[in-house]
Amino acid sequence: MMPDVADDASYVIRSGVGALQRLELLAEICGPATDAFLERNGAERARRFLDVGCGIGAVANRMASAGVPHAVGIDINPEVVAGASDRARRAGSGATFQVAGLDDLGRGDLVDFDVVYVRCVLSHLPDPLPALRSLLAATRPGGLVLVEDVEVGATWSSPAEPALARHLDLYVAAARGIGARPDVGPDLAPGLRSLGATDVTVDVVQPVLRTPQALRIHARTMEAIAGPVLAQGLATTDEFDTLVARLDAWADEPGVVATLPRFVQVGGRRPTG
Numbered sequence: 001m002m003p004d005v006a007d008d009a010s011y012v013i014r015s016g017v018g019a020l021q022r023l024e025l026l027a028e029i030c031g032p033a034t035d036a037f038l039e040r041n042g043a044e045r046a047r048r049f050l051d052v053g054c055g056i057g058a059v060a061n062r063m064a065s066a067g068v069p070h071a072v073g074i075d076i077n078p079e080v081v082a083g084a085s086d087r088a089r090r091a092g093s094g095a096t097f098q099v100a101g102l103d104d105l106g107r108g109d110l111v112d113f114d115v116v117y118v119r120c121v122l123s124h125l126p127d128p129l130p131a132l133r134s135l136l137a138a139t140r141p142g143g144l145v146l147v148e149d150v151e152v153g154a155t156w157s158s159p160a161e162p163a164l165a166r167h168l169d170l171y172v173a174a175a176r177g178i179g180a181r182p183d184v185g186p187d188l189a190p191g192l193r194s195l196g197a198t199d200v201t202v203d204v205v206q207p208v209l210r211t212p213q214a215l216r217i218h219a220r221t222m223e224a225i226a227g228p229v230l231a232q233g234l235a236t237t238d239e240f241d242t243l244v245a246r247l248d249a250w251a252d253e254p255g256v257v258a259t260l261p262r263f264v265q266v267g268g269r270r271p272t273g
């Protein structure tokens with residue numbers, strides 16, 4: 001069933017309760033690469049860990065269960081935070097969640113974190129620099145900012161699938177149409193360096209989708225971008241419905257392998273001076 005066009009035409013991926021199922025799947029698929037990124041950077045040794053734009057809260061929960069005493073997730077969307085809090089309560093996690101956004105960082109209790117982490121948030125903004133500045137402001141001097149974000153254009157499948165190619169074109173056009181940056185990944189490290197971060201590291205990972213359940217992330221993402229795609233007149237509702245149906249059917253075909261977008265993983269320290 002097609003989502004309501006009025007959902008949200010100003011944010012490329014619909015957020016809120018209706019999107020939580022998609023965020024669950026995304027967190028599961030991205031989990032291993034994110035865990036390796038956090039482990040490489042010693043995030044589990046943090047006393048204070050912050051996940052910005054935390055979605056379902058999986059990363060803050062994971063840090064809490066690894067023994068981080070103060071693992072916090074923030075998200076600008078109150079429904080998302082309510083979902084993350086419920087999930088944490090059910091799992092007996094010590095992580096805490098609050099409604100707050102990038103603009104709140106560096107003030108009140110959103111300061112002095114040993115590690116500030118963010119995934120798949122900066123690609124929704126027109127410019128990563130103010131966001132990176134805010135992330136550094138929430139970090140203690142010498143603490144780490146860890147950012148993972150996408151290059152949507154680098155997504156591929158084998159064999160090639162026209163419905164996936166059309167979906168990706170629509171995603172990129174819809175995101176650019178609202179001023180977002182679906183290929184922000186390569187700009188993250190230069191951005192952090194330009195703000196004086198030290199010890200900047202860059203890694204690249206690309207999760208591979210091999211099961212029907214994982215491959216359906218593309219159909220669910222197509223549904224989730226209904227608002228901006230239809231509001232900008234990039235596709236008709238008929239084409240939209242046909243694409244979602246085709247992406248679901250394609251996910252069940254034997255032998256299909258596809259990827260998520262390429263992810264650039266960047267780390268940098270807040271200068272001590």
Ligand SMILES: C[S@@+](CC[C@H](N)C(=O)[O-])C[C@H]1O[C@@H](n2cnc3c(N)ncnc32)[C@H](O)[C@@H]1O
Pocket residue numbers: 013015023026027052053054055056074075076077080100101102103118119120121124
């Ligand atoms: C694509 S989801 C990613 C969720 C999670 N980080 C993950 O990778 O699974 C983007 C999340 O960022 C949140 N968000 C968007 N703008 C934000 C802002 N300015 N400050 C904090 N959160 C924001 C949205 O509400 C949404 O939950």
